[in-house]
Amino acid sequence: MKAALAALCAGLLFALGLGLAGMTNPAKVQNFLDFTGSWDASLAFVMVGAIAVYALAWRVVRQRARPLFEPVFQPPPATVIDAKLVGGAALFGVGWGLSGFCPGPAIVSLGSGSTGPLVFVGGMVVGMLLKRVTMPAMARSVRA
Amino acid sequence: MTDFTPLASLAGGALIGLAASSLLLTNGRIAGISGILGGLVDGDPQARLQRVAFIVGLVLGGVALALATPEVFGTRGDGVSLALLGVAGVLVGYGTRLGGGCTSGHGVCGIARFSRRSIAATMTFMATGAITVFVVRHVVAS
Numbered sequence: 491m492k493a494a495l496a497a498l499c500a501g502l503l504f505a506l507g508l509g510l511a512g513m514t515n516p517a518k519v520q521n522f523l524d525f526t527g528s529w530d531a532s533l534a535f536v537m538v539g540a541i542a543v544y545a546l547a548w549r550v551v552r553q554r555a556r557p558l559f560e561p562v563f564q565p566p567p568a569t570v571i572d573a574k575l576v577g578g579a580a581l582f583g584v585g586w587g588l589s590g591f592c593p594g595p596a597i598v599s600l601g602s603g604s605t606g607p608l609v610f611v612g613g614m615v616v617g618m619l620l621k622r623v624t625m626p627a628m629a630r631s632v633r634a
Numbered sequence: 635m636t637d638f639t640p641l642a643s644l645a646g647g648a649l650i651g652l653a654a655s656s657l658l659l660t661n662g663r664i665a666g667i668s669g670i671l672g673g674l675v676d677g678d679p680q681a682r683l684q685r686v687a688f689i690v691g692l693v694l695g696g697v698a699l700a701l702a703t704p705e706v707f708g709t710r711g712d713g714v715s716l717a718l719l720g721v722a723g724v725l726v727g728y729g730t731r732l733g734g735g736c737t738s739g740h741g742v743c744g745i746a747r748f749s750r751r752s753i754a755a756t757m758t759f760m761a762t763g764a765i766t767v768f769v770v771r772h773v774v775a776s
Binding site for chain 1: 635636637638639640641642643644645646647648649650651652653654655656657658659660661662663664665667668671672675676681683684685686687688689690691692693694695696697698699700703704706707708709714716718719720721722723724725726727728729730731732733734736737738740741742743744745746747749750751754755756758759760761762763764765766767768770771772
């Protein structure tokens with residue numbers, strides 16, 4: 491129960507961070523990707539802020555024997571760079587560019603009550619199901 | 635056009651990093667959104683309640699943002715059809731599961747660990763994202 495409450499709080503904080511950062515505005519995300527047009531470099535600052543904090547936390551937290559509310563840390567993700575990684579990331583980028591949504595901001599945007607995010611997240615679940623059906627062997631593997 | 639907002643974006647990024655750090659400290663888990671949602675879609679019994687709780691937290695955060703500062707969701711609705719959004723969603727869902735992560739899992743958590751795999755993934759989705767926006771805005775639209 492403690493772990494679930496902690497996850498709820500982390501999700502809330504994550505959402506507020508995405509909102510403050512500008513990630514919930516699809517136009518801002520697409521402008522970040524539009525290097526030859528109306529480029530908005532803001533999202534590079536989002537990445538710098540997030541990576542700096544997490545890099546520090548990773549070094550400090552992983553020195554603990556275990557997390558606060560769970561018996562073990564999730565095992566380290568895979569390290570191999572293969573066609574699935576690159577192909578999957580490439581497909582993701584196309585969908586990201588078309589919509590201006592990546593998974594986190596899309597789920598947060600459900601809270602706005604707009605139809606667009608609802609359709610997008612529905613599509614995302616369908617895509618995940620497609621992956622599960624077409625390549626079930628990988629379904630339980632550890633993710634980065 | 636959207637305004638260049640380096641300070642707000644840096645602060646928002648730091649909050650995202652803090653949220654991911656807290657999930658690591660309390661639950662020992664990587665805050666990869668596609669992985670958290672994908673585990674539910676796959677019916678993975680591991681940490682199901684935590685996954686649901688995290689996603690509920692995201693949506694509740696969205697509701698709070700909608701009540702306090704609805705402008706953070708932008709004012710689009712011009713030109714992007716629901717059909718296109720649905721197709722984009724399928725690509726994002728399939729691609730993130732195949733590639734093992736998205737902007738949060740690879741782009742933030744992975745890069746912060748200096749994971750070569752995550753750096754490769756992030757460079758790839760940034761590149762195809764930029765190419766897609768270029769084609770949509772500067773080739774198709776003109």
